[in-house]
Amino acid sequence: MNETYRFIGKGTPRKDGVDIVTGKARYIDDVRPGPMLHGKVLRSPFPHAEIKKIDTVKAKAAPGVRAVLTHADVPPWMTGMPRHVKVLDQRVRFVGDAVALVAADTLEQAVAALDLIKVVYEKLPAVFDMDAALAPGAPRLHDMFPGNVVSDFPAFGPNTLSKVVRGDVEKGFKDADFISEGTFGYENFANPLPIEPPGVIAQWEDEQRLTVWSGTQSASWHRWIMQSKMGFPDIRAITTQCGGSFGSKNYAPQCMFYAAALAKATGKAVKVSYTKDEHFGAFVLRLGSRFCGKIGMKKDGTVTALAGEWMVDNGAFSDMSQSQIAVGCGEAQLVINCENWNLSTKLVCTNRCPAGVIRGFGGQELESAFAPLLADVMTQAELDPVEFFKKNYVKPGGQYIWREGNLWTCRGKDYTKAMEKGAAEFKWKDKWKGWLKPTSAEGSQRTGVGVGIHGNADVGEDDSEAYIRLNADGTATIHASVSESGMGQRSSLCKMAAEILQLPLAKVHMTPPDTLVNPFDFGLVGSRGTYAVGSAVIDAAEDALKQLFGRAAPMLGVQSQDLETRDARIFVKGKPEQALTWSKAIGIMRSVTGYGEFKADYSVPNFLILFVEVEVDTDTGGIKLKKVTTATDAGRIIDPPSLHGQLFGALGSAGLDTAIFEETIIDKKSGHMLNMNLTDYKWRTFNELPEFNNIILETPFPTHRFKAIGIGEISTSPGPGAVLMAVSNALGKPLHEYPLTPDRILKACGKEKGNPK
């Protein structure tokens, strides 16, 4: 690294840090844009039913109630992919599905009015898993999806990836020395469960202009995605600080519909904040994922063929499942470099809470499902999985079909060194004793190690725009539609701009996330903040500087290229005495605005390898996570604490712990969730932290001004498969089910209830 930087790579305090620690940071439940009503949703107690009658007379007459809406009187807006989800429907499709909406002066009045709505349901048979949904004669959830299979894949254009067909699998299997075959699932429907429940405030400025406030992750989604679903009103989307998202709160389409419909009906601003119950039961879960197929491999670890079907459980409707399938199909090719593929997919509707966007976005679901298959074929070949992963991930020059259906050639970096450094830190070679062999065994305590890998080419996904305004007072204002949901990206963008403009960090600010004042940005997804958004901001800063120097050059009697700036002074290079303030160059009644953009680039995938060491107690069935090491290459770290935070995040948001204890349990008789609270839904506490080390290399990526690449999203994804491998090794037998609850461990040890050994 030749260039030294003033801000890049240094841990600087988050710009919103003082607000966060003093309670000044404003989240959606903290903002009061003006007088507003409170909206509540009446939810279905049945997993599948037709609404025969709704009586709202009493509710409408209750104190403080301003509107009660049912399927008969909501606007005809539709969401879902393809469009199949109404604001309210006459049919309910999961326990918690929306039945009616109430707006009242106070929250208490709205809640009380829900009890006064009388609904007559005709119960319908329900399906809670893919087998039941696909069985002949199964009840159909949506008229437009015969057999409960969603076959329309419009996510990323006409060639959206819904299968991977490459080469000749028959020949591939003939060339294989080892073949593994089977069906494995990752169907625990874990909840990403940010601490803050979702909420939206909506207000119609006039018939065609809607303002929405929300605590969401991608500031522009409530405008550009929702406009087409609501008859193209002019939507102004404003985001507050977001109390965690992990993809799930990229936007909140249903919640926004409810608030906007009630606001339309009442002519007032309406706030709809979900309770934690609603957050658990009626927001988004991970996709259910099952892989049924086979893999062929040569003795040296070359994968010769991969064929099979990836079945995906959508829940009651699809919002972005097809997008996740497309990205999952792409990500599988990134980690298993193979010439011959025949991977088909099937997207299935069931009567459970719908799946939505979650960190890991398809790839985690697919890779976790076929982790046991990979493990089996490597076991046959007695191959060290680290060597296998190192050999089989896509390297520069390697090819993959990405989500929109195009074949891309990787022009990223070789991650082998990062993987080797991670293995060394973890002491993999000492701890790995071979497949199904514990690292140590003493009495009932057995330890084992496992490893997983994940990669994503979405780090340069979609488009971004940004403006930067240089002000005469020596400050700069970044205009970009970027929310703050925990990545620290707003601060990192200020750092990147400050570095280009050579302004103190305190002099660089961002406009609030508001689509009225900012140009388009796709949002903080797929680790695109650094490369995509960052490049647009850097581009804008460079454009602004060019204009600034263009103004200053004649004043100083030199050419633009002879100038440089620092701390809002412009100098002639090598002659610091020949200088001009920004104020003079710009003029106190003027400003200079630069524009920057980024166009989607899917050729630079990132990768992350994750090692785990577990201790399994064969008497209690408990699993203790002892050590986690991640290793990756960030090109150039923009902000060390923020990056480490993203990597530690492997333990949160329905990540690694979906292999140990995280699951949503649904009663298959009633369709009700049995653990929809923070006591029964298990989560990792401060007392259960493993040793956790992040090995981050900085090999310059020429694609970025500061040679950086985004890493954050992928840290959750390799964990589940790695844990399965580690526990299997500890116990000396292959385990396939997620999560590995004490019951399952004891069963694997032959110690089922009533059968003590």
Add this chain to the structure above:
Amino acid sequence: MIQTKNRQKKAITLTVNGNLHKLNIGDQPHEISPSYTLAQTLRETLGLTGTKVGCDQGACGSCTVIMDGKPVLSCMTLAIECHGSKITTIEGLADSITGKLHPVQDSFVKHSAFQCGFCTPGIIMASKSLLDRDPSPDPHHVKEALSGHYCRCISHYQVVEAVMDAADKGGQADE
């Protein structure tokens, strides 16, 4: 409506961040209902929205405030139970005149000991309370004291470092 003789509104007093509040019990907009939680009263009635409500079920710790020297879950505490109490919220930690941050707050900023920041006020209040009780905890004590706090972003490692760093500085904030 029946009017009783010598009708006197019931009221409670709370000292929040050094300010004494008299709150009438009732159902008018400026009054608090007997069913109001402390969290609701702080946030909705007194406008102190720094205290966060994550689960409203007493399981995530985000609503933690300090009452009479002890950390309590304000979503599980009725306001009427708090009559005469002294309460400190996240808004009351920094010096009210100079704005100087409390050492724990300062340390959290230095260590970026948060990601989304929603659990942070609760964690800071619990950490402050720990250091008041035990100025030199070891990391194990810190983890124990914070074990009821849900942080989904996984800022735990940076939080423990921040609390230990604040403890090492003996409660003195850096300039």
